[in-house]
Amino acid sequence: MGLSWQQGPLAPGAVGRFLVPGPMPERMLFAEPLRRRMRVRFGDAWIADSENVVLLHEPGRYPVAYFPLGDIDPDALHRSEHTTRHRDLGPTSWYTVGSGTRSTQRAAWQHTELPAHAPELEGGIAFAWRAMDAFYEEDERIVGHAADSYHRVDIRRTSRHLVVRSGDRIVADTTVPLVLYESGFAPRWYVPRADVDESALTPVEGQTFCPYKGLASYYDIAGARRAAWSYEDAWTEVRRVSGMVSFEPDEVEVRLDGVRLRLEPGQNVVSHGVDRNLDLDETTVVRKI
CATH class of the missing domain: 2.170.150.40 (Domain of unknown function (DUF427))
Structure with a gap:
């Protein structure tokens, strides 16, 4: 669940409610320092390594890790002409990620005109989880999505x-x-x-x-x-x-x-899928390394 998906407090199908007198905003985003060293591997190289990752919780989505630009290999990012607009965070520029002879289009993004209330994401770059070869916390691989400390x-x-x-x-x-x-x-x-x-x-x-x-x-x-x-x-x-x-x-x-017992509403599971470059056999041992 975590904060923002399944039936978490910031999710559209929240099972509880905030005890406040007035109505809550339809959507609330929550950003916080991850306080864990996270690394990203693409091809044969570590392209990002940071202890200052910001985790974004957005309603109905898994947590997304944003890396400071200074903690990313500058040769790994190549800005593309592709742009989109995030409904809450504004214009978004996309990058091709490359290392050695490999490259993947639209594999990272950055919100370029953030509203004043979202300074935590200023200059942050997020990598598409399944476009990368692996994400690590210290020396252990993390699979599925960025670790959510609110999921227990x-x-x-x-x-x-x-x-x-x-x-x-x-x-x-x-x-x-x-x-x-x-x-x-x-x-x-x-x-x-x-x-x-x-x-x-x-x-x-x-x-x-x-x-x-x-x-x-x-x-x-x-x-x-x-x-x-x-x-x-x-x-x-x-x-x-x-x-x-x-x-x-x-x-x-x-x-x-x-x-x-009866099945309770809102219990449908959103499939994570298996990460890129990770087969089913490996998923049984990846967390034991």
């Missing part, structure tokens, strides 16, 4: 009784699930494999990628498509749910302590 994942052990049914068939029955709380999402309940009737699960092709958890594999249950999923090799931060199975309450019947 907590996992808790519980003894509540969770039962999953497909028609008359019990697919899962456990009193030792784990509940995963993730910013912007309703709680997700994960069941140990020992408490799942795996003969009811039909693996399907296709995986999705989460920058916070890793690669998810999916299962059909009877006629319900992608009714369950599992992070077979979850990243270190969420290792406790690795290999466990979670179920979609709008596809199969999921009851917690006898109460049927």
Whole structure:
């Protein structure tokens, strides 16, 4: 979720509200110092290296990192004739990014006539995430988008009784699930494999990628498509749910302590996609380097 997407406080579908007497602006942007060293790799070179990155949170978008011009290799940026206009930040110039024999058009941008209330972005250059080969914080690769410090994942052990049914068939029955709380999402309940009737699960092709958890594999249950999923090799931060199975309450019947769970509004996931020059196998190990 973070501040500005999914159901965050600055997102169009915010689940909460600011307790103020008057109406809030329709759109609010939030800029803050990242306070982490970030580097950008393109081709065989580091083209940006900064400890003064500014992170922009814009409604409905993932966070975007803006680098001071002085922390970017001057030979890597080539201003193009292409310009656009940002609805809040004004005229925007685009750059071709090059290194060695490689170049990519419209791979970076700069807001050139910022309003007076947005001085934090003055002179800042943003790189299109998937146009670059890699982004790093210190020596660890960051995938999906700039790290959002407002996105949090907590996992808790519980003894509540969770039962999953497909028609008359019990697919899962456990009193030792784990509940995963993730910013912007309703709680997700994960069941140990020992408490799942795996003969009811039909693996399907296709995986999705989460920058916070890793690669998810999916299962059909009877006629319900992608009714369950599992992070077979979850990243270190969420290792406790690795290999466990979670179920979609709008596809199969999921009851917690006898109460049927329902899919809450605004829970549709916006796909991140896999970064350029990063294949699916690599995503399982990139955060372990």
